[in-house]
Amino acid sequence: MRTVMGEVWQFRGLIGNFAQRELKSKYKGSVVGWAWSLINPLVTLGIYTLVFGVFLGANPPEMGNGMKVFALYLFTGLVIWNFINQVVQGSMIALTSNGPLLRKIYFPAFAPVAGNIVALALQTAIELGLLLFVFAVLGNLYWTVLWLPVVLLLVIAFAVGAGFYLAALNARFRDVSYLVQVTLNLVFYATPIIYPISLVEQYYDRHAWARIYELNPVTQLVELMREILYTNEAPSPTRFAYAAVVSLVVLATGWTFFQRRSRDLSEVL
Amino acid sequence: MSSAEENWHSPIQARRELSSEPAIEVKSVGKKFRMANDRRTNVKEALVRRGGRGPKHRDFWAVDDVSLTVPKGSTYGLIGHNGSGKSTLLKTIAGIHLPTNGEIVAHGRVSALLEVGAGFHPELSGRENIYLNGAILGMTRKQIDAAMDEIIEFSGLEDFIDTPVKVYSSGMYVRLGFAIAVNLDPEILIVDEIVAVGDEEFQRRCMDHLHDLRDRGTTIVVVSHSLAMIQRLCDRVAWLDHGHLVAEGPADEVCEAYLASVNAAEEKQLTESAHKDTAVEGEEREGTGAVRVTDVVTVDDDGEPRSLATNGKPITIQVHYDVHEPVTDPIVFLDFWSELGLHLAGPNSWLGGLQLGEVSGPGVVEVRIPALPFLPGVYSISAAVASSTLEVVYDRTPKSYRMRVRPSGKYEPDGLMTLEGEWSTRPDVPAVPAADRLPAAAGTGATAAGAGTPAEVPAAAGSSSAQGGVA
Numbered sequence: 001m002r003t004v005m006g007e008v009w010q011f012r013g014l015i016g017n018f019a020q021r022e023l024k025s026k027y028k029g030s031v032v033g034w035a036w037s038l039i040n041p042l043v044t045l046g047i048y049t050l051v052f053g054v055f056l057g058a059n060p061p062e063m064g065n066g067m068k069v070f071a072l073y074l075f076t077g078l079v080i081w082n083f084i085n086q087v088v089q090g091s092m093i094a095l096t097s098n099g100p101l102l103r104k105i106y107f108p109a110f111a112p113v114a115g116n117i118v119a120l121a122l123q124t125a126i127e128l129g130l131l132l133f134v135f136a137v138l139g140n141l142y143w144t145v146l147w148l149p150v151v152l153l154l155v156i157a158f159a160v161g162a163g164f165y166l167a168a169l170n171a172r173f174r175d176v177s178y179l180v181q182v183t184l185n186l187v188f189y190a191t192p193i194i195y196p197i198s199l200v201e202q203y204y205d206r207h208a209w210a211r212i213y214e215l216n217p218v219t220q221l222v223e224l225m226r227e228i229l230y231t232n233e234a235p236s237p238t239r240f241a242y243a244a245v246v247s248l249v250v251l252a253t254g255w256t257f258f259q260r261r262s263r264d265l266s267e268v269l
Numbered sequence: 270m271s272s273a274e275e276n277w278h279s280p281i282q283a284r285r286e287l288s289s290e291p292a293i294e295v296k297s298v299g300k301k302f303r304m305a306n307d308r309r310t311n312v313k314e315a316l317v318r319r320g321g322r323g324p325k326h327r328d329f330w331a332v333d334d335v336s337l338t339v340p341k342g343s344t345y346g347l348i349g350h351n352g353s354g355k356s357t358l359l360k361t362i363a364g365i366h367l368p369t370n371g372e373i374v375a376h377g378r379v380s381a382l383l384e385v386g387a388g389f390h391p392e393l394s395g396r397e398n399i400y401l402n403g404a405i406l407g408m409t410r411k412q413i414d415a416a417m418d419e420i421i422e423f424s425g426l427e428d429f430i431d432t433p434v435k436v437y438s439s440g441m442y443v444r445l446g447f448a449i450a451v452n453l454d455p456e457i458l459i460v461d462e463i464v465a466v467g468d469e470e471f472q473r474r475c476m477d478h479l480h481d482l483r484d485r486g487t488t489i490v491v492v493s494h495s496l497a498m499i500q501r502l503c504d505r506v507a508w509l510d511h512g513h514l515v516a517e518g519p520a521d522e523v524c525e526a527y528l529a530s531v532n533a534a535e536e537k538q539l540t541e542s543a544h545k546d547t548a549v550e551g552e553e554r555e556g557t558g559a560v561r562v563t564d565v566v567t568v569d570d571d572g573e574p575r576s577l578a579t580n581g582k583p584i585t586i587q588v589h590y591d592v593h594e595p596v597t598d599p600i601v602f603l604d605f606w607s608e609l610g611l612h613l614a615g616p617n618s619w620l621g622g623l624q625l626g627e628v629s630g631p632g633v634v635e636v637r638i639p640a641l642p643f644l645p646g647v648y649s650i651s652a653a654v655a656s657s658t659l660e661v662v663y664d665r666t667p668k669s670y671r672m673r674v675r676p677s678g679k680y681e682p683d684g685l686m687t688l689e690g691e692w693s694t695r696p697d698v699p700a701v702p703a704a705d706r707l708p709a710a711a712g713t714g715a716t717a718a719g720a721g722t723p724a725e726v727p728a729a730a731g732s733s734s735a736q737g738g739v740a
Contacts, residue, residue: 017404106364
């Protein structure tokens with residue numbers, strides 16, 4: 001772990017440059033520019049709120065201050081989901097699209113992937129800031145928000161680990177990216193983002209096997225976010241412990257796998 | 270910059286004392302590739318073929334058991350024909366490939382320039398790309414900032430540096446890429462065939478800069494197909510063939526050995542494909558036909574047909590003819606044309622002092638050229654036979670024959686011909702003061718005063734005259 005941090009620190013300049021390239025080039029030539037990074041999630045939020053909150057009448061739990069706002073319930077989960085989703089897909093693209101470069105110049109292969117993640121993290125930070133602002137306006141910020149950095153670290157660890165693992169695998173087998181797209185679609189619906197988790201929980205008593213639903217680490221991460229930001233409770237210990245173990249294992253596995261593969265990357269990319 | 274220019278002008282580098290300290294140690298390095306056509310790139314194949322029927326892949330050793338040491342501060346060349354493994358070795362040294370066997374130890378920061386402009390992002394401006402590219406090459410922001418002005422000036426893109434590089438011409442692109450790599454003050458610079466970029470003036474600046482880096486003690490490893498450049502730039506050279514190290518040593522010796530081997534191989538191949546190659550469809554033939562030219566053949570001193578002539582070496586050109594109506598004292602003409610259609614020379618038998626007398630039936634006239642002045646390349650030959658008074662042309666075969674000239678050792682890299690001469694210094698002759706006979710031009714003072722130095726006249730005369738490079 002020490003050496004990992006050391007290596008990342010050593011190449012921070014390069015990672016920063018890749019992140020800058022990502023951010024600067026992303027909206028170059030577009031009129032609205034940076035606004036797109038907010039318009040996109042907000043439109044998604046609007047659609048989901050309309051379809052699931054209004055038409056289908058989803059019933060979210062109460063916020064810490066007693067209000068019930070489906071859009072906020074949704075957005076708390078969506079922020080996390082978007083981040084994980086984009087990191088996983090973006091990591092694969094970041095690595096393959098830098099293949100020609102890796103064949104020409106020696107630099108650590110993790111740098112473009114990490115740069116992409118940094119860029120996504122900044123974008124997510126903006127969305128998160130907006131969310132916190134709304135919670136603050138509605139008077140729904142409690143001391144539980146202090147847990148936020150810890151939970152975010154777990155989210156980042158999970159996303160980074162999965163991203164690196166899949167990026168290295170995709171360099172070898174290009175169908176991984178298509179497989180991942182399909183899987184992410186499944187995971188999206190297997191995670192309580194657009195519906196409250198209570199919808200699934202009601203089956204637990206009748207069907208014991210339905211509890212495998214809880215094994216999905218993204219479910220746990222999303223629920224942790226909801227606990228500390230939406231319902232304003234302390235994270236439930238088992239949920240937290242499970243999410244922490246899975247996230248750290250994923251991070252360690254992903255990083256190790258990537259590093260083991262990285263020396264061959266210039267040949268397979 | 271002035272010292273670099275002198276370097277450029279001197280055709281042969283004085284051999285330098287090399288440090289015994291190594292900059293790069295290549296220790297019995299081998300690099301194996303699996304042939305790409307067998308690589309399983311999708312999961313299905315990987316699963317299906319897991320059982321492994323038949324050979325799953327074919328191994329190919331691009332570099333096999335190569336050991337060499339690049340001395341600190343030296344300029345080191347890698348030569349070999351296409352596919353000899355020199356680029357693979359270069360990439361392995363640069364750290365892009367991990368050697369399959371052996372190891373590579375580099376003492377110092379390695380900057381690799383395997384493709385200029387690799388890693389540019391089209392949407393970013395030139396300046397932003399300098400930061401990005403610099404970081405990729407391992408520089409900190411501070412170091413890049415320090416070199417920024419120099420890079421921009423070197424690239425000559427002051428006016429475009431804040432425009433996205435996607436609007437750059439390919440020349441501008443390459444200039445920026447080169448400017449970045451060489452101005453970031455590398456300790457070890459690895460260069461793959463780069464000098465063929467940009468216009469002539471920029472190429473000269475690149476060479477100047479490489480010489481500059483060299484003088485400052487930067488270790489440079491370079492791959493090039495231009496032997497002239499390698500000989501001019503490098504201290505030591507390694508010659509690779511099919512992944513094996515054939516020879517390693519001082520640049521001149523290895524380059525000459527390599528050239529000899531290439532020439533021998535080419536000759537063998539050309540003689541096999543016969544000399545039909547040397548007779549080509551020329552321009553329209555003319556003449557009365559009283560005497561017909563039947564063939565033009567190049568032979569060596571032993572009378573053996575040679576499909577290749579060698580620059581600076583003797584060659585004999587035979588004109589075969591057949592006489593249909595007997596004539597007296599015909600004159601045989603030869604004309605030599607460069608590839609660009611320049612008429613280079615037109616010797617004839619009369620000027621050569623040859624009286625043919627009365628001729629009838631087939632015959633051969635030959636001219637021996639003791640040292641062929643033409644530089645390596647392909648030349649067209651016209652042969653003609655005319656009456657002694659030049660009033661009647663019996664036969665003319667314009668540009669119907671071809672002669673290939675190959676290099677031998679050192680030759681002037683530019684121009685059309687070698688100009689043999691004896692060079693010496695004349696301390697006893699007072700030097701004419703600067704700008705006495707020529708109209709004064711900026712910077713000519715130094716050149717004119719330097720009568721004691723062997724000032725070479727480069728082919729870049731057109732462009733360098735502006736800088737007063739031509740004496």
